[in-house]
Amino acid sequence: MATVKKSFHNACKKGNEFRLGGAQELESTAVLQVFLDSEFRHKKPNFGSCGGGAERARMEVELKEMLDDLQSLRQSLSDPSLHASIDKLQSRVDHLTHLAKSVPVRRTKVKDMSAEVVDSNPYSRLMALQRMGIVENYERIREFSVAIVVCICLLLPIYLSKKAFASTLGIGGVGSVAAEMLTRCGIGRILLYDYDKVELANMNRLFFRPEQVGMTKTDAAVQTLSDINPDVVLESYTLNITTVQGFETFMSSLKNKTFCPSKEGSGVELVLSCVDNYEARMVVNQACNELNQTWMESEAQLSRLMPVCEIARLFILIQNLNVLGLKHFQSVSEDAVSGHIQLLIPGETACFACAPPLVVASGVDERTLKREGVCAASLPTTMGVVAGLLVQNTLKFLLKFGHVSPYLGYSSLKDYFPTMAMKPNPQCSNAACLERQKEYILAKPARDAAEKAKMEAEAAAVAADVPLHDDNEWNISVLDDSEMESTGATSSDALPDGLTRELPSADEFQKPPTSGATDNAIDDLEELRRQLEALNAD
Amino acid sequence: MEGWDPNTKSTLTQIPLLTTKAGPRDGAAWTQRLKEEYRALIAYTQMNKSKDNDWFRISAANPEGTRWTGKCWYVHNLLKYEFDLQFDIPVTYPATAPELELPELDGKTQKMYRGGKICLTVHFKPLWAKNCPRFGIAHALCLGLAPWLAAEIPILVDSGMIKHKDDATSSNES
Numbered sequence: 001m002a003t004v005k006k007s008f009h010n011a012c013k014k015g016n017e018f019r020l021g022g023a024q025e026l027e028s029t030a031v032l033q034v035f036l037d038s039e040f041r042h043k044k045p046n047f048g049s050c051g052g053g054a055e056r057a058r059m060e061v062e063l064k065e066m067l068d069d070l071q072s073l074r075q076s077l078s079d080p081s082l083h084a085s086i087d088k089l090q091s092r093v094d095h096l097t098h099l100a101k102s103v104p105v106r107r108t109k110v111k112d113m114s115a116e117v118v119d120s121n122p123y124s125r126l127m128a129l130q131r132m133g134i135v136e137n138y139e140r141i142r143e144f145s146v147a148i149v150v151c152i153c154l155l156l157p158i159y160l161s162k163k164a165f166a167s168t169l170g171i172g173g174v175g176s177v178a179a180e181m182l183t184r185c186g187i188g189r190i191l192l193y194d195y196d197k198v199e200l201a202n203m204n205r206l207f208f209r210p211e212q213v214g215m216t217k218t219d220a221a222v223q224t225l226s227d228i229n230p231d232v233v234l235e236s237y238t239l240n241i242t243t244v245q246g247f248e249t250f251m252s253s254l255k256n257k258t259f260c261p262s263k264e265g266s267g268v269e270l271v272l273s274c275v276d277n278y279e280a281r282m283v284v285n286q287a288c289n290e291l292n293q294t295w296m297e298s299e300a301q302l303s304r305l306m307p308v309c310e311i312a313r314l315f316i317l318i319q320n321l322n323v324l325g326l327k328h329f330q331s332v333s334e335d336a337v338s339g340h341i342q343l344l345i346p347g348e349t350a351c352f353a354c355a356p357p358l359v360v361a362s363g364v365d366e367r368t369l370k371r372e373g374v375c376a377a378s379l380p381t382t383m384g385v386v387a388g389l390l391v392q393n394t395l396k397f398l399l400k401f402g403h404v405s406p407y408l409g410y411s412s413l414k415d416y417f418p419t420m421a422m423k424p425n426p427q428c429s430n431a432a433c434l435e436r437q438k439e440y441i442l443a444k445p446a447r448d449a450a451e452k453a454k455m456e457a458e459a460a461a462v463a464a465d466v467p468l469h470d471d472n473e474w475n476i477s478v479l480d481d482s483e484m485e486s487t488g489a490t491s492s493d494a495l496p497d498g499l500t501r502e503l504p505s506a507d508e509f510q511k512p513p514t515s516g517a518t519d520n521a522i523d524d525l526e527e528l529r530r531q532l533e534a535l536n537a538d
Numbered sequence: 539m540e541g542w543d544p545n546t547k548s549t550l551t552q553i554p555l556l557t558t559k560a561g562p563r564d565g566a567a568w569t570q571r572l573k574e575e576y577r578a579l580i581a582y583t584q585m586n587k588s589k590d591n592d593w594f595r596i597s598a599a600n601p602e603g604t605r606w607t608g609k610c611w612y613v614h615n616l617l618k619y620e621f622d623l624q625f626d627i628p629v630t631y632p633a634t635a636p637e638l639e640l641p642e643l644d645g646k647t648q649k650m651y652r653g654g655k656i657c658l659t660v661h662f663k664p665l666w667a668k669n670c671p672r673f674g675i676a677h678a679l680c681l682g683l684a685p686w687l688a689a690e691i692p693i694l695v696d697s698g699m700i701k702h703k704d705d706a707t708s709s710n711e712s
Binding site (some may be wrong): 196209240241242244247278279282283285286353429430504522523525528529530531533535536 | 549562563571572573576577579580583584587595596597598602604606608625628630633634637663664667668670686
């Protein structure tokens with residue numbers, strides 16, 4: 001800044017020297033202008049990187065002084081014809097002052113969350129939840145870790161015919177937005193998993209910015225999130241969790257307890273799965289079942305089995321929204337524009353393998369669904385809604401307020417939000433799930449005792465109140481909902497009309513007769529490997 | 539299996555089925571599964587050779603047998619088009635099928651997921667799910683990769699997306 005000012009003074013002096021020189025004088029004012037411009041163009045990038053508030057204040061002072069100097073220069077000039085150019089310079093400095101004010105400043109870390117209502121407190125509106133009595137202790141959120149499994153690819157496909165026109169899909173949508181929401185809420189720690197890079201095709205999603213193209217998604221996310229809230233501890237993992245190696249890293253990072261050593265179980269409170277394919281969901285399911293880790297599943301998609309008319313409607317919708325171009329028509333759910341979130345507590349609720357995904361035929365005859373030209377798509381709006389539902393449920397789960405939905409669907413075409421609870425399947429194909437189910441049943445007496453104690457405590461609290469009815473002439477009694485449910489539940493495999501399983505369940509597995517034939521087969525791995533190599537050689 | 543040609547059907551019935559339900563993290567059970575995978579692959583390769591329909595080479599790239607690499611080829615208009623083939627055995631195998639990759643074709647066709655993973659969603663995944671754990675790598679090649687190549691390569695060649703290596707390098711090797 002000092003150099004700018006000095007050269008400015010020199011230039012002013014020059015202007016004074018040639019005061020009488022008519023044309024020459026004009027020229028030197030122009031020189032001064034060019035000089036100032038170049039100085040500022042050179043300096044400008046520093047505004048962004050300097051960051052700190054002190055430096056910005058200094059810059060404002062300098063600019064103000066420059067304005068004063070210009071004013072005095074204007075007064076000292078006798079020739080009124082020069083005033084116009086000086087005015088122009090002044091307006092430019094004014095403009096610069098404005099620019100300097102709008103330069104973003106990174107906020108410093110906040111040690112304790114405060115409930116004080118001042119405009120400089122990033123948490124005042126969150127802490128208000130506590131004051132309103134909705135949340136008991138909001139500040140606890142800083143102790144929590146949440147792992148978010150984002151993306152896992154998906155480009156292109158969905159071809160049911162050779163004419164299919166599907167193109168880029170890939171989520172990242174829900175995961176990155178959920179991460180941003182949790183960051184703004186001031187969560188303690190976020191772990192991010194993805195193996196993708198940011199591409200221009202991702203710009204229909206919220207969150208990523210064009211200048212981040214080429215970065216890994218996790219790094220780009222960490223960059224943005226740490227700018228938004230430096231208080232959050234961010235860990236990024238660029239790996240493919242479906243491979244054996246990636247899975248081991250995934251498991252060990254979930255188990256790592258350095259952030260909160262006193263915590264029981266794994267190192268995170270919750271895993272959020274925001275992936276977009278069956279394989280990756282099965283992997284998250286496997287890891288969480290083994291670690292006895294509660295997790296939430298999410299999906300924000302369009303149908304693979306979407307009738308052509310729906311697609312046409314969607315195109316119009318998308319064009320109206322002006323969000324996506326036709327060429328980048330995107331990904332994926334059950335009936336056109338829908339999604340869901342699901343809470344999975346190993347042993348207590350159905351795991352992902354217990355209840356395989358269903359395909360909902362959205363009020364249309366299913367035979368008409370599989371047709372040429374169908375594809376999959378996603379809207380940033382749907383993803384925003386699902387991410388919002390997911391994080392809302394997460395906050396309720398972590399901060400223990402309200403009702404945590406075990407399953408919440410969203411069908412946007414009809415704005416229908418179904419909820420339900422699913423019990424685990426005693427014949428689940430996942431061994432770890434069966435183990436958790438056994439543990440859950442074994443823990444039942446303790447759970448019942450705790451429940452009873454809680455009920456008694458509550459009853460004691462209201463004991464002072466008079467009973468609702470003194471007499472019971474008709475012997476009316478109230479039954480427990482959960483008891484009725486368990487007796488009324490049928491173990492039938494039949495699905496309601498309009499639903500089919502996305503993947504068929506495995507056929508009954510018949511053990512082949514263990515005759516002598518199999519005993520004679522070669523049973524040495526090395527020998528088998530050699531045989532295959534020999535076949536491969538020629 | 540409706541809609542599949544009788545040739546593929548008869549080939550399929552001759553590939554030995556697997557019995558052990560085990561993934562790469564299951565220790566000894568996985569070794570057992572690996573043996574069965576080898577037996578199926580050997581039988582399938584032998585069968586292809588005897589029918590003069592040899593079309594792939596595949597071998598384990600690591601001792602644990604979790605990564606596989608090789609080649610596959612397809613003959614179109616009397617010209618042979620050859621591609622690298624690779625895949626990992628997923629941790630949730632055999633509940634989920636391996637994702638077969640043809641890295642050279644990445645970005646050249648829409649019927650592919652990122653990284654050159656061919657799309658198996660519609661024509662193969664339901665079959666795999668229905669036949670878990672009896673299907674293995676050999677079945678994935680027979681019912682997953684082979685029809686994909688047969689459907690895709692002619693289109694890719696005709697549209698000029700891929701060129702025969704002789705045209706590309708103009709060498710005189712046949």
